[in-house]
Amino acid sequence: MNLIKALYLKYLQLFKPVKYAHKLGVHFGKNFKPFGTIHYGSEPWIIKMGDNVYLTNNICFITHDGGTLLFRNQVPDLEITKPITIGNNVYVGVNTTILPGVTIGDNVVVGACSVITKNVPSGSVVAGNPARVIKTTSEYFEKLQMQSLHLGHLNRTEKDKALRKIFDERG
Numbered sequence: 001m002n003l004i005k006a007l008y009l010k011y012l013q014l015f016k017p018v019k020y021a022h023k024l025g026v027h028f029g030k031n032f033k034p035f036g037t038i039h040y041g042s043e044p045w046i047i048k049m050g051d052n053v054y055l056t057n058n059i060c061f062i063t064h065d066g067g068t069l070l071f072r073n074q075v076p077d078l079e080i081t082k083p084i085t086i087g088n089n090v091y092v093g094v095n096t097t098i099l100p101g102v103t104i105g106d107n108v109v110v111g112a113c114s115v116i117t118k119n120v121p122s123g124s125v126v127a128g129n130p131a132r133v134i135k136t137t138s139e140y141f142e143k144l145q146m147q148s149l150h151l152g153h154l155n156r157t158e159k160d161k162a163l164r165k166i167f168d169e170r171g
Contacts, residue, residue, distance in 0.1 A: 013037065028053060029088065036094075043081060050088035050106070060097045087122065107137050 012020035017034040025045030032049065036057025040047060043063040065080035072078055082101030086092075090104055093112035104110070104120040111127025111134070120126050124133045125140045149166065151159050 046083035049086040052089045053086055054091045056092060056094040058095045059092055062097060063100050065100060109137060109140060
């Protein structure tokens with residue numbers, strides 16, 4: 001029975017990621033968009049996310065400090081577990097790790113390969129290891145508008161065709 005359950009969960013993880021998160025007990029709001037494989041850790045039910053949260057591939061939520069195992073011979077009940085909270089309108093870039101007890105505010109962009117070790121203020125763009133604020137989301141939006149290829153409204157096929165035309169012409 002455990003093998004069947006494990007296979008079912010793997011199927012959900014790969015093909016129905018929203019249902020997978022729900023089945024694990026993750027709390028999320030409207031328009032939750034997980035893309036790729038998300039690792040919710042051993043206590044997924046203490047992860048809470050708001051509306052319009054986008055998680056890209058290989059995001060890792062860590063809700064506990066496993067290092068406590070080294071000291072359980074001295075303090076048998078030693079345990080550090082903390083919830084993770086993500087606000088509304090948050091984009092988390094690929095290969096990001098979010099550590100126990102972190103709160104990510106509203107309107108935040110987390111850059112790829114970041115390690116979130118402390119709370120992230122609303123309206124900021126963070127990146128790095130450990131992640132730090134690098135600009136406001138307003139500054140980021142201004143830069144995006146200046147650099148945009150204006151293809152975001154196209155479907156995948158149309159966008160690929162337009163991108164090939166642009167980059168074949170530019171070399």
